[in-house]
Amino acid sequence: MSSDSVIVLDDRYRLLDELGHGGMSDVFRATDELLQREVAVKVLREVEDPVLRARFIAEAQLLARLNHPGLVTLLDAGIRADRPYLVMTLAEGPTLAAQLAAGALPPQTVAEIGTQVAAALAYAHAQGVTHRDVKPSNVLLCGDSRALLADFGIARLAGDLEQHTRTGETIGSPAYLAPEQAAGEAVTSAADVYSLGLVLLEALTGERAFPGAPLETAVQRLVASPPMPVSLPRPWRDLLTAMTARDPAARPTAEDVAAATAAIATGTVPALPDPGESTQPLAVTTDGSAAASTKGGRASARRGPRRRWLLVAALVVVAVAVALVLLLRPSGDPQPTRGGTEVPANVPERYQQPLQELHDAIEEPR
Structure with a gap:
């Protein structure tokens, strides 16, 4: 798909210049003509199977509910001419x-x-x-x-x-x-x-x-x-x-x-927790080595058998x-x-x- 073959997706997203492409998608800068803002549109490969199309929409709905300042947010999704597309916030800057x-x-x-x-x-x-x-x-x-x-x-x-x-x-x-x-x-x-x-x-x-x-x-x-x-x-x-x-x-x-x-x-x-001893959080000494915190020496008593097992x-x-x-x-x-x-x-x-x-x-x- 290119901006020449598809200009507007679902009468709303006007594709502009291509930002990048890869093995499974093409990414475009686009204008959301309803809300008058710039967005990024990722167009995925074709899919004709109705079961997979339904799964795509269900997964996209799940991802759209993610809202965190460290994420590029998914705003919208759709399928046009058997090609799913995703609309995301446009983040300017190098990777x-x-x-x-x-x-x-x-x-x-x-x-x-x-x-x-x-x-x-x-x-x-x-x-x-x-x-x-x-x-x-x-x-x-x-x-x-x-x-x-x-x-x-x-x-x-x-x-x-x-x-x-x-x-x-x-x-x-x-x-x-x-x-x-x-x-x-x-x-x-x-x-x-x-x-x-x-x-x-x-x-x-x-x-x-x-x-x-x-x-x-x-x-x-x-x-x-x-x-x-x-x-x-x-x-x-x-x-x-x-x-x-x-x-x-x-x-x-x-x-x-x-x-x-x-x-x-x-x-x-x-201090990283030890997955095998979650009740005793690890502390880190000044030289960077890990040591289990103890209460009345009980953690220290357990350490010997555990170390042998490890x-x-x-x-x-x-x-x-x-x-x-x-x-x-x-x-x-x-x-x-x-x-x-x-x-x-x-x-x-x-x-x-x-x-x-x-x-x-x-x-x-x-």
Whole structure:
């Protein structure tokens, strides 16, 4: 669709210049002729199935109820000529992706951006909505020092329309997908926390944690955690390590992340809750290490057995990771990949289908 072929949508939204386009949509600056204001209109791919059309409208109604200062608000939705469209507030300003093209950002700036984005995620998660596609190009940086999160839920809508109906559809951007998304497993709000962790890590270092082709990046995060540079301050390393834990249950909530990045921004060290010991909140010592608060020494008494259990669990995880790495390591006879478009045959069987679907479904690297 272009502004030449469709001038006005539903006798209301006059399309002007194109702001951007991607694998699943085109975005236009437009005029709302009823309310006389400028808006952004995202036009998605065609959909003819009436069931999917009804689902699109239902999901759009849910997203339209989200109202938070850190979100680009969805104002309206419709379907014209079998192509769904979404009307959103027009946010002027560069994306975080554009800013990162010039290199890493100051840690203070990253902390402020992280606080705002995490707060927006926490709000939406409380409403039962998961973003599914947190990435630098979906973070808009406005001139008044605001960071806005765009395209909330759009990945889920597009996934429905494309009929990627596996549990926890793998729609999203491969460089920032959580491991469970890459594996086609159930997607929860923890996936957004993982993706935000990769975004913040890139903002601090100027480099993607998982570079490369979509399949390559997806396989990498199934067997390895993102590298954490020792040059990062201890609070950042602790926070980002927790956010990018491969086990979704081990990650902090978006609300926890917002509190942690706000503390980093103000020069204090954050306290992240321990998912396995929620009744004993973690405190952080002056050197950045975590210690459980105690009452009469009872927490300290519990710590020994728990640490032994964690050590055993960690050894199991390491053993599994090593086994997978050995499976994925190239052998003397190279596996056929057809130029990187097929999952290598030595990838564990349970990951074969979801990884291939991921490659087929995602075209945009960012």
